[in-house]
Amino acid sequence: MTEKPETWTVRRVLDWTKGYLAEKGVENARLETEWLLSAALGLDRVGLYVNFDKPLNQEELAACRGLVGRRAKREPLQYILGTQEFCGLDFAVTPAVLIPRHDTEVIVEEALRRVPGATTILDIGVGSGCIAVAMAKNLPNSQVWGVEQSPEAIALAQQNVERHGVPVTLFEGSLFEPFADQRFDLIVSNPPYIPTADLETLQPEVREYEPRAALDGGADGLDFYRIIVPAATEHLNPGGWLMVELGIGQAEAVLGMFEKAGFGDCFTAKDPNGIDRVVGGRIP
Known part of the structure; x- marks a missing residue:
């Protein structure tokens, strides 16, 4: 019998990433994890929670790994996402x-x-x-x-x-x-x-x-x-x-x-x- 590959749900990826980024010295690791996974999966943060138990496919996991890897190297979240809010306006950065x-x-x-x-x-x-x-x-x-x-x-x-x-x-x-x-x-x-x-x-x-x-x-x-x-x-x-x-x-x-x-x-x-x-x- 061949073993089934591990199932990574949104919740599991979020929990693992939060701990990983915290170990790397990232402040507000939970909040930043939500932003990164939202960007990788094309969801807003509400959508992330609605899909908590959704298993991720290999393409989605790869997208998450790419963004999380950049943040783990302490690249600013704003550069990864490409935007920052200022005075209620959204700016490309x-x-x-x-x-x-x-x-x-x-x-x-x-x-x-x-x-x-x-x-x-x-x-x-x-x-x-x-x-x-x-x-x-x-x-x-x-x-x-x-x-x-x-x-x-x-x-x-x-x-x-x-x-x-x-x-x-x-x-x-x-x-x-x-x-x-x-x-x-x-x-x-x-x-x-x-x-x-x-x-x-x-x-x-x-x-x-x-x-x-x-x-x-x-x-x-x-x-x-x-x-x-x-x-x-x-x-x-x-x-x-x-x-x-x-x-x-x-x-x-x-x-x-x-x-x-x-x-x-x-x-x-x-x-x-x-x-x-x-x-x-x-x-x-």
């Missing part, structure tokens, strides 16, 4: 761009609250386009520009602009280079701010997979603020605002740069974890 974080939503919230009448907006270091698109979506009377050095990132951001059908114009270049004589009501930026020496201490998902150029902020993490803050004064309309995201413990130093450059009404804003995440100010 690839290893060409930093994965949008919910902490970054603070800069959008502050901009919408403080400058609801902005009609000309610049996003420096556009990445996936998440900030620029969210601003354009929430301020339909505005025109938004974005600038980014990476051609791969610009191509992906353009996809996200088209996906959401918003008026965002993208330029490949460095900082203010494409905007020599242009001024804006609002400039926003989430520049690289991790001190170089700290890069090796980051989680494997960040250290090994996200673009280094979008993370490395120089020796103290503040290199880009030293350029952006004073230069922004030449690119803001009277009464215009600059708002930047920053890392843990950097608010005081960046606030000092704003004040030195002549900004008034300076403020800091905390993320949901109580960390000062945004500094902003207005040109008189």
